Structure formats: structure tokens, C-alpha cells
Amino acid sequence: MKLSIDRERCEGYGLCAESAPELMHLDxxxxxxxxxxxxxxxxxxxxxxxxxxxxxxALKVG
Amino acid sequence: MGPARPTERIVVVGASLAGVTLAxxxxxxxxxxxxxxxxxEPRAAYNRPALSKGVLDGTATDAxxxxxxxxxxxxxxxxxxxxGLDVDRREVVLEDGRRIPYDRxxxxxxxxxxxxxxxxxxxxxxxxxxxxxxxxxxxxxxxLRGRPKVVIVGAGILGMELASVCAASGAAVVVVDRQxxxxxxxxxxxxxxxxxxxxxxGVELVHDPAxxxxxxxxxPVVELAGxxxxxxxLVLSAVGCAPNVGWLARTGLLTDGGLRVDARCRAAxxxxxxxxxxxxxxxxxxxxxxxxxxxxxxxxxxxARTLVDGDDAPALVxxxxxxxxxxxxxxxxxxxxxxxxxxxxxxxGPPSDGAxxxxxxxxxxxxxxxxxxxxxxxxxxxxxxxxxxxxxVQR
Ligand SMILES: Cc1cc2nc3c(=O)[nH]c(=O)nc-3n(C[C@H](O)[C@H](O)[C@H](O)COP(=O)(O)OP(=O)(O)OC[C@H]3O[C@@H](n4cnc5c(N)ncnc54)[C@H](O)[C@@H]3O)c2cc1C
Ligand code: SF4
Numbered sequence: 001m002k003l004s005i006d007r008e009r010c011e012g013y014g015l016c017a018e019s020a021p022e023l024m025h026l027d028x029x030x031x032x033x034x035x036x037x038x039x040x041x042x043x044x045x046x047x048x049x050x051x052x053x054x055x056x057x058a059l060k061v062g
Numbered sequence: 063m064g065p066a067r068p069t070e071r072i073v074v075v076g077a078s079l080a081g082v083t084l085a086x087x088x089x090x091x092x093x094x095x096x097x098x099x100x101x102x103e104p105r106a107a108y109n110r111p112a113l114s115k116g117v118l119d120g121t122a123t124d125a126x127x128x129x130x131x132x133x134x135x136x137x138x139x140x141x142x143x144x145x146g147l148d149v150d151r152r153e154v155v156l157e158d159g160r161r162i163p164y165d166r167x168x169x170x171x172x173x174x175x176x177x178x179x180x181x182x183x184x185x186x187x188x189x190x191x192x193x194x195x196x197x198x199x200x201x202x203x204x205x206l207r208g209r210p211k212v213v214i215v216g217a218g219i220l221g222m223e224l225a226s227v228c229a230a231s232g233a234a235v236v237v238v239d240r241q242x243x244x245x246x247x248x249x250x251x252x253x254x255x256x257x258x259x260x261x262x263x264g265v266e267l268v269h270d271p272a273x274x275x276x277x278x279x280x281x282p283v284v285e286l287a288g289x290x291x292x293x294x295x296l297v298l299s300a301v302g303c304a305p306n307v308g309w310l311a312r313t314g315l316l317t318d319g320g321l322r323v324d325a326r327c328r329a330a331x332x333x334x335x336x337x338x339x340x341x342x343x344x345x346x347x348x349x350x351x352x353x354x355x356x357x358x359x360x361x362x363x364x365x366a367r368t369l370v371d372g373d374d375a376p377a378l379v380x381x382x383x384x385x386x387x388x389x390x391x392x393x394x395x396x397x398x399x400x401x402x403x404x405x406x407x408x409x410x411g412p413p414s415d416g417a418x419x420x421x422x423x424x425x426x427x428x429x430x431x432x433x434x435x436x437x438x439x440x441x442x443x444x445x446x447x448x449x450x451x452x453x454x455v456q457r
Contacts, residue, residue, distance in 0.1 A: 010279055011392065011436065012436040012437065012438060013385070013394070013438040013439055014360070014438045014440065015356070015439065017438075018439070018440075020209065026438040026440070029436070030436040030438045030441075031350055031436075044133070044177075045086070045089075045090060045133065045134065046352050048086075048130045048133060049083075049086055049087075049090075051130045052079075052082065052083065052086070052128075052129045052130050053083075055112075055355050055385070056112070056116075057109055057112065057116075057122065057126045057127055061130065
């Protein structure tokens, strides 16, 4: 499973990072940084919940 | 309530942000019993804030706004509303007559658009149009193609966001309210800022302290109590929302027509509630609904912990976070609203180029707002703590 971020859309809300801190964080400029290219299977549900909480639908799993 | 036993049945009623978050969190907390999610809408849960933004202006597709489906073990009953609750037998009664037994119940039925008719301010026979769900958004998007004259009653967050998208689509827009736009919701400073932006985008703001009444049949005419009538091709009511608690009538769960919860989101023994439906305790006493995305998330997760861990679950300390997009301004706010008084300008000149504002309150805390400024929510939230303001944001 892979996470991808639509940079055009991402507004730097950071709710995703609050929901799955093990997978992503915001840098000092408020840019979202994905910490893994490939989401470990054990973190699948965390990845989905991060996608769910993004208010502008900038994050996708696939 | 004590911790859930592994074989118990949890039923969640209402399958939007709060309900889906809650169901997901219950499993993530390790609950192994049976889990059922009941939702009235005939489609997968979606991102409601996008309705008045990307869905209306055409930049968000259905795929963009659909929330990821639950992948945990859950029975989903979609397109069927709960019609009632049998508290004695512990059964949710669905509109098709089915009865779904539960040991623990989560109420996440959200809110519906309030109507002027509910407030006694519409003639019988008026066709009142509101905006709350995907169908409403599709209807309005279609109507806007004809560049109608739009009259919006209610200058709160929803009314102003709708005004913004309607104006951007080329419609002539009038917004009517008893109060200046957003004053009650956001306070004077942001009210002035957004009202100026609305005017600059050609929106006419009308203010009648005595209120309005919808007159006629079919598309109504807006009659101002202070005199005057406003006609439009489209009249939208955006006068707040009311909790979906009709199905809980005569259960003893309601107080003054609302569903109150405690700081662990408990409404009664074995019953939790979260999101737009729930009236949460307010510091200083009383209860208030906090209909916002972040509250639905926080409360959904907190209620899940309460269901699974019982009284050992931590009390929720809300961290209010809210945003709105309108008239070229994206405003994100952490802390209590409305913000009173004049804010300190921590950064920026004209707000449209980006500004960071901070209102100190008497208790030493603060409300902080970022206007057209990207900033991690954690840094904005840090500004709501008592002074001194962290050095790095003073630049
Ligand atoms: C147009 C619009 C724009 C918004 N913009 C923002 C924004 O910019 N920022 C922000 O923070 N918040 C915004 N919000 C608020 C945010 O969308 C809500 O706070 C959030 O959706 C609440 O989620 P919820 O699950 O509690 O309730 P809801 O989303 O209202 O969902 C409740 C669900 O329960 C279902 N239901 C109701 N009764 C029953 C029943 N008897 N049986 C079964 N199911 C039932 C409903 O059909 C619905 O699907 C906006 C809301 C709207 C309408
Ligand atoms: S929640 Fe969405 S907008 Fe916010 S940082 Fe994450 S992906 Fe970006």
C-alpha cells in the first residue's frame, strides 16, 4: 500500500499527521512529509484514517 | 460504564464523519465484538465541508470527496434511517421495521439544516431551499449554471461560503441577516474582514435587526421585518443546523430537545454520542453543540475509547480548530470563538497576503487565526497557550 499526496490540494492542515504520526509529519514550513514510501501492512488502518481526516481530500492510499 | 466485553454488540447510528471515525476507532482500540454502522444516506460517507467549496465550484469530484471505506470488520447498513430506539429491550428500530440489538450504542446522527419554517418565519406553502447534503450541492451547482439572482438568508459560515461560490460563478448575490456577517460566530475583527471581502466581490450585504420572513408560495420572497422585500430566482436558507434527535424522542435521553454528553461523550449508561448531534459540556457550565469537522473527529475518537475502556477512558479536552474559505481568504482558527476585541498582528500586512492574528483572553489563553497563511495546526495551536508568544512566530 502506498500513500500519495496531492501537493496542489494540500493546505497543510496537518490533521492527517495528528491521526497517523507514525507515517507522516509536517515540516517547519507546514509542508506535509510522508515518512515511508511503502506503508507497512500493520499501518494500513492508520493510513486510511489519515486519509479520512484530511478536510480537503489531499491524501490518497492505493 | 465498565469496559466492553469481547462478545458485546456495538451499534453506531449515523454514518458520516463522526460515525465512521468512531467505528474505525472502536476496532483500533481492540474491540472484538460485533460492530454495526447504520446510515440514512444512500451512499458512502463523504466530506461535507467540500460541498460548499470544491463540489459547488466544480473542482472536487465525487471520488475526491468520498471518505475511504472502512476496512475493519463492520456490518454496514446504508440508506436506512433509524426510526426509533427501544431502550428497555436495547434495540435500534429501523425505518423498515428491522430491530438491531445492541449492548452499547453510539449516536452520531449529526444535524440537519434548520429552516426558517422551523422558526415560524415562513408562510405555509413556501418552498424553502436549504444546503446540507450532496444532493443539495448538486441541485445548487446545476441552478448556478443559469446565473440566477441568489438571495441567501443567514450570514453565518455556511451562508457566507455559499455567497462566495455563487458570486464566483457569476450570480448576483444578496445576503440578509439580523446581524453583521459572522459577528456572532467569529467576532468583530474577522466579521469586518470577511464582510469587506464579500463586498469587494460584489456581494450585497443586507442587515435587518428585526429579521426576515419568507412569503408567498413556490420560490419565496424575502420580506424584511423593518420594511422592504428582496426577490431572487433562488432563495437559500442558511440559518444554522438542528440536531437529528427525532428518532430518540420518548427515550428519556433528551434534555430540552438536545442530546447532552459528559466529557467522555457519555449520554447515558451504555450510550455515547459524538459530532454535530452531541451537546458537549462548556467550560463554566452548560452544554453546547460544536458542529465542526475537528469536533466530530475528536469526539468520535473519545466516544470510541469510552465504549471500549469504560470509565477508564480519558476525558476529552477539546482543542477547537475551525476553518473557512470564502472570497479569496482561507481563515484557520484555533481556540475559543467568537474572538473578542482587537487582535495583535503577529505577522503580515494586508490579510489577503497572509496574516497571523492573536486575541488574548482574560484567562491568559488566546485565540489564534492564520489568514491565507500555511501553518501546521500544532504551531497555530501553540499560539493559543498563555504568553509569551514563541519567538519563531514573531518574525
Ligand atoms: C456545507 C457545509 C460546509 C461545512 N464546512 C465546514 C468547514 O469548513 N469547517 C468545519 O470545521 N466544518 C464544516 N462543516 C461542518 C462539518 O461538516 C460537520 O461538523 C461534520 O460533517 C459533522 O459530522 P457528523 O458525522 O457529526 O454529522 P453529519 O455529517 O451531519 O452526519 C450525520 C449522518 O447521520 C445520518 N443520520 C441522521 N439521522 C439518522 C437516523 N435516524 N438514522 C441513521 N442515520 C441518520 C445523516 O444522514 C448523516 O449522514 C460544514 C458543514 C456543511 C453542511
Ligand atoms: S490533512 Fe490534508 S491538507 Fe492537511 S496536511 Fe494532511 S494532507 Fe495536507
